[in-house]
Amino acid sequence: MNTTEFCKTFNLLDFVRDHLEGHQPFSMSLEDFVVTFHDVGIIEFKPKHESQQYLALSVGVHGNETAPMEIVSDMVHDLLNNKLTLRCHLLVMIGHPQAMLKEQRFLDFNLNRMFSGEWKKYWEQRDEICEVERAKRLEQAVNDFFAQSCANDTRTHLDLHTAIRASKYEKFAIYPYLGSREHNPALLNAMQDCGVNTILLYHKPSTVFSYHSSHNFKADSITVELGKVKPFGENNRDDFAAAEKTLRQLVESTYNYDHTARYKANGQRLFKVKRELLRVSDESHLNVDDDLANFSSFDKGFELLSDPQEPYIVENDGEAIVFPNNKVPIGQRMALVVEEV
Ligand SMILES: O=C(O)CCC(=O)N[C@@H](CCC(=O)O)C(=O)O
Numbered sequence: 366m367n368t369t370e371f372c373k374t375f376n377l378l379d380f381v382r383d384h385l386e387g388h389q390p391f392s393m394s395l396e397d398f399v400v401t402f403h404d405v406g407i408i409e410f411k412p413k414h415e416s417q418q419y420l421a422l423s424v425g426v427h428g429n430e431t432a433p434m435e436i437v438s439d440m441v442h443d444l445l446n447n448k449l450t451l452r453c454h455l456l457v458m459i460g461h462p463q464a465m466l467k468e469q470r471f472l473d474f475n476l477n478r479m480f481s482g483e484w485k486k487y488w489e490q491r492d493e494i495c496e497v498e499r500a501k502r503l504e505q506a507v508n509d510f511f512a513q514s515c516a517n518d519t520r521t522h523l524d525l526h527t528a529i530r531a532s533k534y535e536k537f538a539i540y541p542y543l544g545s546r547e548h549n550p551a552l553l554n555a556m557q558d559c560g561v562n563t564i565l566l567y568h569k570p571s572t573v574f575s576y577h578s579s580h581n582f583k584a585d586s587i588t589v590e591l592g593k594v595k596p597f598g599e600n601n602r603d604d605f606a607a608a609e610k611t612l613r614q615l616v617e618s619t620y621n622y623d624h625t626a627r628y629k630a631n632g633q634r635l636f637k638v639k640r641e642l643l644r645v646s647d648e649s650h651l652n653v654d655d656d657l658a659n660f661s662s663f664d665k666g667f668e669l670l671s672d673p674q675e676p677y678i679v680e681n682d683g684e685a686i687v688f689p690n691n692k693v694p695i696g697q698r699m700a701l702v703v704e705e706v
Pocket residue numbers: 427477526527528529530539573575588688689690
């Protein structure tokens with residue numbers, strides 16, 4: 366098949382499904398850029414003109430979070446067919462091809478708990494836990510990508526997800542812990558333009574993908590929850606229109622991603638994590654309904670987490686919960702208790 370035919374018929378998700386075991390890297394030179402297919406679901410676009418912007422987009426780190434994969438797949442198709450102009454360095458990652466095939470969150474272990482080198486702890490078990498080698502591969506891809514940038518270049522990593530349950534605030538983002546660094550107003554504004562009006566500030570280092578790029582490359586990284594999980598083909602793309610438009614503008618560098626920007630706080634809600642509730646024993650149990658929406662709040666005194674040793678009783682009226690999940694192994698996060706700032 367020649368390049369034109371390849372581009373015309375290219376569908377990223379089908380390509381990934383057809384190459385689950387990986388493939389040899391290959392590149393194609395098109396009019397405005399060189400595109401390199403590094404490995405299954407890891408594609409880099411290098412513009413032929415100079416650009417100081419490096420944008421990494423990861424989707425499908427959880428294999429059932431289909432909407433961001435559909436959006437990015439269409440963007441890749443449009444780039445290959447001159448319907449979207451590339452004006453930045455772009456890395457696109459489909460996080461977990463095997464889980465994507467099965468439309469499952471993960472197969473053996475939550476991939477989004479394996480970054481910042483956490484995968485090394487499981488290296489001996491890599492034959493049993495398929496996420497170990499994938500976390501290493503994704504980290505390597507991000508490392509190689511941002512390593513090409515210079516000190517003054519813009520490094521952005523958007524890790525796009527959809528949440529298991531509904532949310533009081535439909536779209537929200539989790540800004541990884543920055544230590545002494547400042548939150549970037551340009552990133553917060555970009556979130557707002559994506560239709561994300563609620564930001565949750567994480568309170569400590571973690572092993573999620575966005576923290577890896579933020580911490581190691583001082584990238585403007587953020588985990589974005591764009592809506593609720595739905596099977597492939599059942600997402601209403603109108604619900605994602607603002608996000609899709611902004612992502613395309615970022616790729617085309619027509620978006621005003623200005624680091625000196627002022628935070629246009631219009632109506633944006635800011636939360637901070639008060640506490641992470643971990644499963645500490647087999648008996649740890651969150652006393653919430655399966656369909657309780659993210660950001661639902663509780664009254665002081667409510668026993669939110671039952672556990673013989675470490676229960677959690679709500680300390681202040683209005684404390685809210687995000688990502689409650691009773692089905693996690695010991696040591697992993699069962700929920701975040703958050704407070705509005
Ligand atoms: O809906 C849920 O319970 C989980 C949705 C999801 O996958 N969220 C991410 C957030 C990552 C972060 O804290 O930055 C995750 O749990 O990995």
